[in-house]
Amino acid sequence: MSAEESLDIRSEGDVVVAELKGEIDLANAKAIGSLVAGAVPNDATGLVVDLSEVTYLDSSGVHLIFDLAQRLGDRQQRLVLVVPEGSRVRRVLDLVNLEAVVQVVRSADGATATVRG
Amino acid sequence: MASSRSPEPLIQRAEAGDRAVQRLSDLQAITEAALSHLRLDDLLDELLLRVRAILAADTAAVLLLDEEAGELVARAAKGLEEEVERGTRIPLGRGFAGRVAATKSPVILPSVSSSNVLNPVLLEKGVCSLLGVPLLVEGEAIGVVHVGTLQPRSFTEDDAELLRLAADRMAIAIDHARLYEAERAARAEAERSAARIEQIHSITDLALGYFSLEQDLMTRLLDRLRTALDADTSAILLLDAEGEHLAVRAARGLERSIERGVRIPVGAGFAGRIVAERRPVFLPVVDHTKVLNPVLLEVGIKSLLGVPLMVEGRVIGVLHVGTLTPRAFTDEDTALLELAGDRIAVAIDRARQHGVARTLQSSLLPAALPGVGGYDLAARYVPSADDAHVGGDWYDVLTLPGGRVGLVMGDVVSHGVRAAAAMGNLRTALRAYAHDGSTAAAVMERLNGFVRSLEEREMATIAYAVLDTATGEFAYTLAGHPPPLVIGADGEGRYLEGGRSGPVGVLTAARYEQAADVLLPGETLLLYTDGLVERRGEALEQGLDELKRIVGPDAGRPDGLCERLVDERGSSADDVAVLAVRRAALGVDPLELRVRAVPESLSAMRRSLSSWLAALGAGEDESYDILLAVGEAAANAVEHAYGPVDEQFVLTAEIVEGEVHLTVADQGRWRPARGTNRGRGIDLMRQLMDEVDVTMADHGTVVRMRRRLGDREGGP
Numbered sequence A: 001m002s003a004e005e006s007l008d009i010r011s012e013g014d015v016v017v018a019e020l021k022g023e024i025d026l027a028n029a030k031a032i033g034s035l036v037a038g039a040v041p042n043d044a045t046g047l048v049v050d051l052s053e054v055t056y057l058d059s060s061g062v063h064l065i066f067d068l069a070q071r072l073g074d075r076q077q078r079l080v081l082v083v084p085e086g087s088r089v090r091r092v093l094d095l096v097n098l099e100a101v102v103q104v105v106r107s108a109d110g111a112t113a114t115v116r117g
Numbered sequence B: 001m002a003s004s005r006s007p008e009p010l011i012q013r014a015e016a017g018d019r020a021v022q023r024l025s026d027l028q029a030i031t032e033a034a035l036s037h038l039r040l041d042d043l044l045d046e047l048l049l050r051v052r053a054i055l056a057a058d059t060a061a062v063l064l065l066d067e068e069a070g071e072l073v074a075r076a077a078k079g080l081e082e083e084v085e086r087g088t089r090i091p092l093g094r095g096f097a098g099r100v101a102a103t104k105s106p107v108i109l110p111s112v113s114s115s116n117v118l119n120p121v122l123l124e125k126g127v128c129s130l131l132g133v134p135l136l137v138e139g140e141a142i143g144v145v146h147v148g149t150l151q152p153r154s155f156t157e158d159d160a161e162l163l164r165l166a167a168d169r170m171a172i173a174i175d176h177a178r179l180y181e182a183e184r185a186a187r188a189e190a191e192r193s194a195a196r197i198e199q200i201h202s203i204t205d206l207a208l209g210y211f212s213l214e215q216d217l218m219t220r221l222l223d224r225l226r227t228a229l230d231a232d233t234s235a236i237l238l239l240d241a242e243g244e245h246l247a248v249r250a251a252r253g254l255e256r257s258i259e260r261g262v263r264i265p266v267g268a269g270f271a272g273r274i275v276a277e278r279r280p281v282f283l284p285v286v287d288h289t290k291v292l293n294p295v296l297l298e299v300g301i302k303s304l305l306g307v308p309l310m311v312e313g314r315v316i317g318v319l320h321v322g323t324l325t326p327r328a329f330t331d332e333d334t335a336l337l338e339l340a341g342d343r344i345a346v347a348i349d350r351a352r353q354h355g356v357a358r359t360l361q362s363s364l365l366p367a368a369l370p371g372v373g374g375y376d377l378a379a380r381y382v383p384s385a386d387d388a389h390v391g392g393d394w395y396d397v398l399t400l401p402g403g404r405v406g407l408v409m410g411d412v413v414s415h416g417v418r419a420a421a422a423m424g425n426l427r428t429a430l431r432a433y434a435h436d437g438s439t440a441a442a443v444m445e446r447l448n449g450f451v452r453s454l455e456e457r458e459m460a461t462i463a464y465a466v467l468d469t470a471t472g473e474f475a476y477t478l479a480g481h482p483p484p485l486v487i488g489a490d491g492e493g494r495y496l497e498g499g500r501s502g503p504v505g506v507l508t509a510a511r512y513e514q515a516a517d518v519l520l521p522g523e524t525l526l527l528y529t530d531g532l533v534e535r536r537g538e539a540l541e542q543g544l545d546e547l548k549r550i551v552g553p554d555a556g557r558p559d560g561l562c563e564r565l566v567d568e569r570g571s572s573a574d575d576v577a578v579l580a581v582r583r584a585a586l587g588v589d590p591l592e593l594r595v596r597a598v599p600e601s602l603s604a605m606r607r608s609l610s611s612w613l614a615a616l617g618a619g620e621d622e623s624y625d626i627l628l629a630v631g632e633a634a635a636n637a638v639e640h641a642y643g644p645v646d647e648q649f650v651l652t653a654e655i656v657e658g659e660v661h662l663t664v665a666d667q668g669r670w671r672p673a674r675g676t677n678r679g680r681g682i683d684l685m686r687q688l689m690d691e692v693d694v695t696m697a698d699h700g701t702v703v704r705m706r707r708r709l710g711d712r713e714g715g716p
Helices: A029-039 A059-074 A088-095 A111-116 B009-015 B018-036 B040-054 B081-085 B095-103 B120-124 B157-185 B187-209 B215-229 B269-277 B294-298 B331-354 B356-364 B416-435 B440-453 B540-551 B558-569 B601-616 B620-640 B675-688
Strands: A007-012 A015-024 A046-057 A078-082 A103-105 B059-066 B071-078 B089-091 B107-109 B129-137 B140-149 B233-239 B245-252 B263-265 B281-283 B303-311 B314-323 B375-382 B393-400 B404-412 B460-468 B473-479 B485-487 B493-495 B515-518 B524-528 B576-583 B591-596 B648-656 B659-666 B691-697 B700-708
Touching (some): A059 A088, A088 B620, B040 B071, B215 B314, B245 B269, B269 B281, B303 B331, B404 B416, B416 B460, B485 B540, B524 B558, B540 B558, B558 B576, B620 B700
Antiparallel strands (some): A007 A015, B071 B089, B460 B473, B473 B515, B524 B576, B591 B648, B659 B700
16 A cells, blocks of 8 residues: 555644555565654644554554654653554564553544644 | 777677676666566565665665755665665765765765764665766656665676666666556556556567577668677678578678679688688788688778687687778777677577577566465466467466456457567556556456557557456456356356457457456466467357367366367467466365565465465354465565576465365575564464474475364454
8 A cells, every 4th residue: 555545634723634545564664754744843742643444554654653652752742542452463562562652542533632742 | 888989888788798697687677676566665676676686785775856945865675675764865975875866876885974974774784895976867867766784795887887787677667666656646647657667678678689599680780890899891690500601691782792692612712711610710911812702801891800709619600890991909899799709609690499479489478477365276388389470479467456356358469579569568568557456347448549649550469367366356358359158167268258359459449348247166267368269260159069078077186187188279370369267166275376586476475375275164253364374484584585587485275184284385595583573473483383393405485384174262
């Protein structure tokens, strides 16, 4: 899948919400990262990355998330990931201990509120 | 080229000798890449890798013009990825890239500084020297491609010329890819796209023709030579088998000497002397004491320059040019003629060794079939023993989106070089249409439209099937082609009855039917060309019955089956092509996948492995762990692939006493992990599998992994 097909981006007020879909791997991770990062204006409070519809995520995808976390951190913006219970993606995120770096919530509902703290 | 007569580009390239041939093939690779990736991002990535390799540069980047804004936007980069990530924009006319686009000319920047470039990434990355050329489509700049080095380098005119040639192809490819995207929306665009395919082919065909001995191609070379040297006549004479006489094989301005069958003894006359002395000979004043060929005198040639055609130190003939007014050929003229002679000699020698059509034909068939998980594939092509009948049969296996595979078997009705070239066109066009996700019948309809739009129309019969690898279901269409055979697990055969339509290239608006069928586990689908079933004085029915009989009851694996079929049914009168696809009987066969080492292959590879694991009865969680671990190993193999188009890695999987054994073997050398990303990949593999062993050797890297099934909690 191309980066564009794997991605829906919208704004909810001062928070950008990126819904990722399908498989994320070497073929599209970098492009997705650029598209998402480019969609967050400087004055946004933060970003929600919703992984609910992601069926596969490898270390390129992990790298993409760490990279986003760093970029947003540099700009004092917050990143919240949505990873539902039972998601395929949770396995790899647990293995790399992602929750130590990025805040993860179970459901998209209220994720934007979490960003606003 | 120092000559003031501005010789033809072909000759210019010949001047650089073998390097030129290498460059031609590099450029060819760019054209190939252009055809196999219709998505612009993939295409640009692939093209930049090639451009960077060809020019031995450290960075390469493409910026495309945003016409509304009048700015160049970084679209793809190698070694300068930040340029794209930051969405760098350069106004037309300003900075380095802006200057290249505005002037539509190559720009060489020996020393990069903040005063001559605008893009901060170039400075941050420590790029020292830059070479940039415009991407031109119909004379308009659509963007810029540039390469850079981290050490100071003086890019030469030669480098600029090479990048310009590559850029021409890239521009066409980019334009083509854009057109292709547009085509999905507007059917009206279809015609234009076909024209583009043809345009790209005209480049390909030139390079292919270059190595062939066909009379008209030799004649074309002589024409180019005549123009390049500003001469009135040109001729190629070849030595006979005994090495005693020369005969004129091709000529411009001296055609009569072919008709008359002029033969010159070695050692006598002008050409005979060149052979005997093995060196160039210049005759400022031609008269009957110096030449034997009466035609030279009849047409009134005043001056002659000739060189020996040499292959590995042997003289095989003579190449000469002449003028109708006295002319003092210079040393430079001689050097140019010698270089052209070298290329012509190689071409002649090569063509002699192989037979033209045969060479062309085999260069257009897939070098290797792609791996398809859960399926075993094999194919054979046997050219007709009669050279006049070679050419036109082809097969192809296409990896399509959504776990589908396109199976193609075609036969261009005519024979010889023209058929082989037409087959190349059809193959490429079919590939392009198939990737668009259309149904089998729609692909055939568009292909028919494409063939009808060509000037030199060829009729072809084609069997095309689109197989869903997960379910074994396939849709097929038969354009005037004999029916494929489905061979049951018990060896019992049945011919596919549906999807019958006329050959492509016959009717302007032909409708194509398609039919659906399913390949069950253990069954084999056999596609073939008529050479396998048709015999002189034998009804087709008889041939079809005979094929069924030979196949059963134990068809065996595709490779052995194809071998047996061409052995027993191969005909010397016609080409024979066969393609056999066997769906694995459930869960027992080991898996072996050859995967193209590009990121886009990874998804299909995982899907194949996933259905193999499902057939084994592996649990969902452990399957996911294995997919992830193999995905990481494969990503490493892809990241380290570097070089030829067809670089592949091999995935094998087998079940040994309840344990899945997997290997991922590539031909690259893993560099130390860069940053945290790849290192993380290897850590993941170790956490996901019971055992991981990475062996690095000069010829490649092999990752061996094991995981016992049903042994531990995986997943969330």
